[in-house]
Amino acid sequence: MRLTLIMGVVNLIFFVGIIIGLIFLFSLICRALLKYIKSTDIRQEKSKTRVSLGEALKQHRTKCKMTQEFVAEAIGVSRQAVSKWESGASDPSTSNLIALAKLFGISAEELLKEVE
Structure with a gap:
């Protein structure tokens, strides 16, 4: 009888530990989701x-009346790279x-400064 009671208490403690762990x-999952939801403005601003x-x-x-091909040849990249920069798919190094900036006759x- 005493052994059964001890095993019951041990099982109850184990079960309570599992419940606390799940809670x-x-x-933690809720906090991560809230943080992700709150960062929406920052992610939109970056895009x-x-x-x-x-x-x-x-x-x-x-x-400056330049084509993408002219710009690409002038700085030594492909026309597709210039197209990706202008569409926002990637950023120039x-x-x-x-x-x-030098090609356009302005400073970097x-x-x-125009980007905000």
Whole structure:
């Protein structure tokens, strides 16, 4: 009888431990989801920045009456790379950004100031 009671208490403690562990895991998942939901504005802002950089590059290119092919050849990249930068699919490297700014006749700082 005494052994059965002890085994019952041990099983109850084990079961309570599992329940507490599951509750803790659930709370961690909830916190992670809340953090992800709250970061929506930041993620949207970052994507807008990329689009804005692409738009700025395209505006300068068209203002200077240059084609994507001309820009690509002038800085030594493919036309597809220039297209990806302008569409926001990717960003130019720092050296390419500096080369683009020089090609457009502005400083890299001026080009980046337009991006917000």
